[in-house]
Structures are given as structure tokens and as C-alpha cells.
Amino acid sequence: MIVSVASGKGGTGKTTLAVNLAAALGRKAQLLDCDVEEPNAHLFLRPEISHSRKVGTPVPLVDADRCTLCRKCAEICRFNAIAVAGRQVLVFADLCHGCGGCTLVCPEQAIAEVDRELGAIDFGTCAGPDYVGGRLRVGEAMAPPLIKQVRAAADPRRITVVDAPPGTSCPVIAAMHGADFVLLVTEPTPFGLHDLRLAVEAVRLLGIPAGLAVNRADLGDDAVFAYAEQQGLPLLMRIPFDRAIAEAYSRGQLLVDADPCWRGQFQALYRAIETLVRQGGAVPCANS
Known part of the structure; x- marks a missing residue:
């Protein structure tokens, strides 16, 4: 099972969902940090990095x-x-x-190929899931080839949770492509709704089943929920705007460790995803 956690905009809580979902699944899971321009999943999982590998892309050399x-x-x-x-x-x-x-x-x-360095991939272990994370070289603009290499490093025997980059551009498509399910994360604000619409369009093009998690769900308005219902996008999790959650996040603490009741909720989230995939649910983004 490959679950890609994505969002149309940054700051919605995408990484929070990804790391806590992977941590709740424990040793049977792995977390792939494909947000290679700003990787931060390691701040929460705190893996012990066993080794790193440089990644390059072929470029022409003319004789x-x-x-x-x-x-x-x-x-x-x-x-x-x-x-x-x-x-x-x-x-x-x-x-x-x-x-x-x-x-x-x-x-x-007259043209040969030489490697140009794109960045590196880190491999690590922690108390829960295994960790694989990409780091794009400073100043490098070509993220998709590195993201594809991170995806290729996945262990097929484990449940794979992908922390995708924010937005809907090429790096996001590379992180979502080939996933069994996309968990879209948003917030109930006008900006959140606008960018959720873009993310839904991207998932629709890829033909991948998707569901929705709403962070800070008790703020803003109900427009996001109305849109999800209109699109047939199943609402799988609500995370409230809560000071204790914000404090845990600011300390780099996993939500499932700060409040054990959340561990069961994230495990239930995965079971719901598994059920939707097993039922072969249609892409929940049909044109209205």
C-alpha cells in the first residue's frame, strides 16, 4: 500500500498527517519525505541516519x-x-x-552523458517506521528526478507513507504518481478551498482514489466541507485547532506520542483508507 499525503498549499498540516500516520503504523510502515526542497519529517521522527546516497541526472557532454x-x-x-x-x-x-x-x-x-548532482537521499531508522528522505542541492531547480529516486527506494514489503511537496506542480505529480491512495490535507479557509480544488484536479488527472483530512477543522467556514460533499470526496479525519496540538508541534513532538488517543485515530484512518482501496472506489473527484 502506498499512501501519498498531499496538499494544494503549504502550511495545512500535511507533514503532521504524514509522520503521525506512519508512526501510528509502527514498524510495518516507512515514511518517504519527498518534500525535497524543504524536508522536515526528520524533525518529528528523529531517525538515526545509517547512510546517504548522492543522486544525479545525466546531462550531455559534447565532443x-x-x-x-x-x-x-x-x-x-x-x-x-x-x-x-x-x-x-x-x-x-x-x-x-x-x-x-x-x-x-x-x-x-559526438555526445556522451555525464552526471550532474541533484542532491542526496538519507536512509534511517527510528523506534517506529523506517525513514527515507531526499535533500535537493541548494540552488537546484530540478526536483522531480530526485523525488523519483526517493520513491524508487521504497521497501515494497512495507506500508509506504509519502510526504509529498505542497502545490500541484511537477514535483507533486512525481510524489503522487503510482500511489494507491492520496490523502489530501487542507484547512477550512478560502485559501484552503482554492488550493484544494487545484489538488483535486491533479488527482483526477492521475486517476487515483482520494480522501480528505481537514486540519484546524473548527476554524473558518463550512465551504471546504460542502465542496468535499459535492465532489464525493470522503472526509476521513478532522483535527481541531487546539493549543496542546500546537505546543506538541512546536516541540517537534509527534501527536500520537503527545496524546495516545490520537494513535488509535490514525490507525483508524489507515483502516478507512485500506477499505476504500480494497473496495476499488472510483476516483472521488468526478465532475459535478
Whole structure:
């Protein structure tokens, strides 16, 4: 089972849901922190990092002596990562998506591939779930290849909880792709509703069953709940606006440890997700 915890905007409590769900499941679970630009799940799980691995992406290296300036490499690149200027081939490594198309079409075999470092993946253990987290290199813009590597490091024998990046752009799609279920997290505010709509559209495109968790559920208005009902999006958890919860969060303490009653609630949340997946529920985001 792969459960991706996502949100249309930052600050809704996505990581809170992800780490507590994984902790409530204990040793049979693993947490993948795919929010590689701002990873923070480790602050709550406090894993002992056993090892790290650098991750790179292939970029072209042009042999000027063999190149005939035919421009086929530049014509195939949809991201303008390689260009011919006068008698010179220019490579813009930061724009390269590592597809390898330029190496395939070069008639002179003048293009080889070298690795460009994207970041690193940390592997760790703690009292509960195993931990795998990605760290994007400072200044790097290409998050999806690193997220895919974090996803590939998952242990298929365990329940996988993915802490996805916020938003609805390419990194989020990479974190949600191939999941069995997406748990969308939002807050009952106009901003929360606006970005929930965007997240629902993304899940609809991927065709993945989804459910909703509402954080700070007793604030704001009822528009989020009305939208969820309209879309057939099952409401699986409400977390109240509570000072004790905020204090635990500020200390980096798991909610399931600060108040043991929450452990049972997160375990019940997983059972509800498991039931929805087992029943083969349709994507709960049908057009209204």
C-alpha cells in the first residue's frame, strides 16, 4: 500500500498527517519525505541516519572534434538545454531533463552523458517506521528526478507513507504518481478551498482514489466541507485547532506520542483508507 499525503498549499498540516500516520503504523510502515526542497519529517521522527546516497541526472557532454554542427541535438530538445551558436555547441545543464534524446539523434556519436548532482537521499531508522528522505542541492531547480529516486527506494514489503511537496506542480505529480491512495490535507479557509480544488484536479488527472483530512477543522467556514460533499470526496479525519496540538508541534513532538488517543485515530484512518482501496472506489473527484 502506498499512501501519498498531499496538499494544494503549504502550511495545512500535511507533514503532521504524514509522520503521525506512519508512526501510528509502527514498524510495518516507512515514511518517504519527498518534500525535497524543504524536508522536515526528520524533525518529528528523529531517525538515526545509517547512510546517504548522492543522486544525479545525466546531462550531455559534447565532443567538439567530432561534432559537425548539424543541429539535430538542438532540434530534439524541448527544453532548450542544448543549442548551436555559430561554430559552438552550448549546453545549459540546469535546463536538461536527462531524457537522452540528443545522444540518440547525434549522427556522429559526438555526445556522451555525464552526471550532474541533484542532491542526496538519507536512509534511517527510528523506534517506529523506517525513514527515507531526499535533500535537493541548494540552488537546484530540478526536483522531480530526485523525488523519483526517493520513491524508487521504497521497501515494497512495507506500508509506504509519502510526504509529498505542497502545490500541484511537477514535483507533486512525481510524489503522487503510482500511489494507491492520496490523502489530501487542507484547512477550512478560502485559501484552503482554492488550493484544494487545484489538488483535486491533479488527482483526477492521475486517476487515483482520494480522501480528505481537514486540519484546524473548527476554524473558518463550512465551504471546504460542502465542496468535499459535492465532489464525493470522503472526509476521513478532522483535527481541531487546539493549543496542546500546537505546543506538541512546536516541540517537534509527534501527536500520537503527545496524546495516545490520537494513535488509535490514525490507525483508524489507515483502516478507512485500506477499505476504500480494497473496495476499488472510483476516483472521488468526478465532475459535478
